[in-house]
Amino acid sequence: MNTFLRRALLTAGGIALSAAVLGGTAAAGFATTMAQDFAPLPARSAATATTRPAAPDRIQVAILLGRSGTVATDAIGPYGVFAASDRFDVRTVSASRAPVALSGGLTTVPDATFDDYASGRLPRPEFVVVPAIADPSGAGEAELRAFIETAHDAGARVMGVCAGARVLVETSVLHGRRATSFWSDIDGMTSAHPETTWVRGQRWVEDGDVLTTAGVSSGIAASLHVVQQRAGTAEAVRIADEVRYPHWAPDGSTDIPVNTVSLGDYPYVLGATLPWGQPRYGLGLTPGVDEIQVAAAAELYGGAAFTAHVVPVAEREEVVTRHGMTLLATPVGDAGRLDRLVIPGTTSPAPLADAAPGVPVFLPAVAAGSGNASFDPILADIARTDGRHVAEIAAKYIEYPLPPLPRQDGTPVRVTVIAIVALVLAVAAGIVPALLRRLWIRRHSRRVMSTETNMSEAPDPAYTPRSGAMSE
Missing domain, CATH: 3.40.50.880 (Class I glutamine amidotransferase (GATase) domain)
Known part of the structure; x- marks a missing residue:
């Protein structure tokens, strides 16, 4: 193998090893982040509590929670807005009453289950809020997706908050509609789900009985918009003042900056x-x-x-x-x-x-x-x-x-120091193949030199002295 090819392979191997160290560190770190971000606490008495009966003459709102974990503000933001009005009867809903992890380390106990609606213990929801969940297409969330379709088919209005659009594209709700989502998701959504027209730069997009929002905090503004529609401008303004959310106005624009990575x-x-x-x-x-x-x-x-x-x-x-x-x-x-x-x-x-x-x-x-x-x-x-x-x-x-x-x-001292340490370790790992090659060459060279030295000092077995020379 010529020297150039050997060096090229060593360089490629070093780069690959450095990338593997960095990638492995990032993957392990992200897994750690998600584990502590979505770590539900065990329930005590709340999991066995009875389902609160529906309040008559109020708009029934179901805020869905995924058993795999839910983005906190996507769910809690709309909850705080709708629950602040006596025109709405709001409850969190999941597959069971078992505790559900919310991002940021929070844990909540759902108010009701999908079965509460299927059995008639609760009247069908008139408005369904779909937040981002950890596994939107997973088998563990099949019951949640079925509930969305059943409720929508029965006349419920649906609001997907942020990456809750990832859940909705796994149903038929967004087929043929205009929609938006978290800004970094829209390129992927456009490629993977061309049956929906994806819109950028809007706080929310409303298409018939489906409303979708931009990222996280947008769910609060969109909920105030719905309150304005269903309960009047005065009520929406009152709630906006109560929750001290300054970024919504009754006739305000829905335009927002178009973010990119x-x-x-x-x-x-x-x-x-x-x-x-x-x-x-x-x-x-x-x-x-x-x-x-x-x-x-x-x-x-x-x-x-x-x-x-x-x-x-x-x-x-x-x-x-x-x-x-x-x-x-x-x-x-x-x-x-x-x-x-x-x-x-x-x-x-x-x-x-x-x-x-x-x-x-x-x-x-x-x-x-x-x-x-x-x-x-x-x-x-x-x-x-x-x-x-x-x-x-x-x-x-x-x-x-x-x-x-x-x-x-x-x-950001902590993350800067860790990033430098990770980079140094990755670079060190990357030069290992070259160092090992150099050590091998050095040892091989010493072994060859030692062999040659021994051979030069040993008598030549092919040489036989003459008898006369020996007698002399």
């Missing part, structure tokens, strides 16, 4: 694939807490910026939110090491902070003042701790209008 998105990629060494944030849940404020904290810290491992904590194992959603938590005294305690929806750290003495406390509602108390203070906090660019990319990935960020700019 860029090299500047590296904080999202690094955060999702390098979870090691994350600080543990206790997400303090208090009775009656606002649902959207909880979802925003869990989503941004744990599921968009990936700056912390979020651990929901509370005084007890179950917390009922402002409008009746059941969230599960770890008692704060049993949560182990916490690097920080984030308590949304309250201006007082007690009593949770009393159970975690010495742990720094952040109160988003206090930081927000009279402004938005859900997304804005969390994004500002991320900018202070990990840098403005990390906060900007997190806002991009939940398609939330960027609020004013503090001038104080943090540095």
Whole structure:
């Protein structure tokens, strides 16, 4: 084998080994992120609770939850909007009453099951919300997809939030319609599902009795739009003020920026694939807490910026939110090491902070003042701790209008150090073939030289001295 070909093979092998190390590190990190992001807590008494009867003369809303895991704000955002109006009867629905994982480490217990509707214990839903779920086409979610089709065929209106469109394309609901989805999904959707016309740059797209939204936070704005349609403008404005969501207006435009993937998105990629060494944030849940404020904290810290491992904590194992959603938590005294305690929806750290003495406390509602108390203070906090660019990319990935960020700019030290270490290890792995080749050549050369030396010092067996010479 000539020298050029040998060197080319060594170089290719080194590059492949470096890529394998980087790819393996990223895959292991992403798996770790998803495992801690969608890790349901076990239920206690809530799983056996009876189904709440339907409220008469209200619009029946079913917010679906996948057994494989559900994006928190996709489900909780619409829940918080619809449940704030007495014109709607809202409940979360899944295949069973078993706890369901929500992104950002949250766990909820569904209010009802698909069988509750099939058996007639609950009247058919008039409006079905479909959030993004972890396995939209999987066999484990077949019952959920069947429920969507059955409800739609029976006259229900359907709203797909963010990548909930991935669920809807596995049904017949979007056939022949215009729709939108999370911005990074649209290219793939256009190729894989040409039976639907995919639209960019819109907060939501409405086509008949199907409404689809852009990413994550868009579900809140679209829900306010539906409230305006069904309950009137005054009611929608009241709820927008109540949840302190400033990015919707009765006659506002639905136009939003058209996002694309860029090299500047590296904080999202690094955060999702390098979870090691994350600080543990206790997400303090208090009775009656606002649902959207909880979802925003869990989503941004744990599921968009990936700056912390979020651990929901509370005084007890179950917390009922402002409008009746059941969230599960770890008692704060049993949560182990916490690097920080984030308590949304309250201006007082007690009593949770009393159970975690010495742990720094952040109160988003206090930081927000009279402004938005859900997304804005969390994004500002991320900018202070990990840098403005990390906060900007997190806002991009939940398609939330960027609020004013503090001038104080943090540095993502943890993820930067881990990325450098991973790169160094990958480069080191890549030069291993060349080093091994060099060592082999060196040893081989020494062996050859040793052999030649021994041969030069040994007597020549073909040489026989003359007898006369020997006698002399």
